[in-house]
Amino acid sequence: MIDAIVPAFLARLPASVRTPCHGHGDLYVHSIRSTPSATNVGKAKVLCAACPIKAACADHAIRRGETDGIWGGLTPAERRARVRPDCGTESGWRSHVQRGESCLTCREAHDDRLRAQRLKRLAHEHAEHGGSLAGYRLELLLGLPTCVRCRAVRQEYYAERPHTAKWYRRGMADRSAEAA
Ligand code: SF4
Ligand SMILES: [Zn+2]
Ligand SMILES: [Zn+2]
Structure with missing residues (x-):
């Protein structure tokens, strides 16, 4: 000192x-x-x-x-x-990550916080835009069924793009074949 x-x-x-x-x-x-x-x-x-x-x-x-x-x-x-990490808090989680430690309490708390944030963002997307691409991605990340409105926005978005990804075109083709 x-x-x-x-x-x-x-x-x-x-x-x-x-x-x-x-x-x-x-x-x-x-x-x-x-x-x-x-x-x-x-x-x-x-x-x-x-x-x-x-x-x-x-x-x-x-x-x-x-x-x-x-x-x-x-x-x-x-x-x-x-310094003992303050288990259950975000700073506790970060301390564990920095030290390369695993802590179930902190990981579960972190996952819960992340999920709550994503749900909040999804609610915002629905309230503000009805449906959106971001909403669609959040629904996938949250393991929720994608909603009609977000799916429609996504479909419209990719339909307008000349160079859609191969996997998407294939998915669309499969779905059209199923619908026919
Ligand atoms: S313990 Fe603190 S106050 Fe004592 S000698 Fe060391 S640095 Fe100085
Ligand atoms: Zn912990
Ligand atoms: Zn949605």
Whole structure:
């Protein structure tokens, strides 16, 4: 930690009490926004190990989401690893993804949120446009039967396009053959 940053718990210490990092700011943060060297990290950790407020210092940095320097003997990566994802929330889901973890609670919650968003968008498409291409895609994504209005818009859209995709032309041809 650099001396310029004085968290409340340090400011409350009597003036006579100096934590081991005092005067060694360069060991803790090489320069703002860069990582201290491995040697400095080692030295800083040794100093922190003897600090009476080590736990409070680490807690403070973790709670504040401090991204730089050594706090409470922990590097930024070590602090990140100690933050427990807030399971069930979108940020919890993102933390798991970043760490390459799988969490059923977060995945289910994420899927539920995604589905709710898609349903909302679909309702908007129907209310605003009656039927639309976007609505058609949303119905497919949601695993819902496509509605007459969205299907009609889609059919009209592709019918007007000279270079429709092969798979679509084939699908249309099959359907026409079935209808005949
Ligand atoms: S734990 Fe380390 S960085 Fe925190 S106050 Fe103590 S010596 Fe300084
Ligand atoms: Zn989780
Ligand atoms: Zn529809």
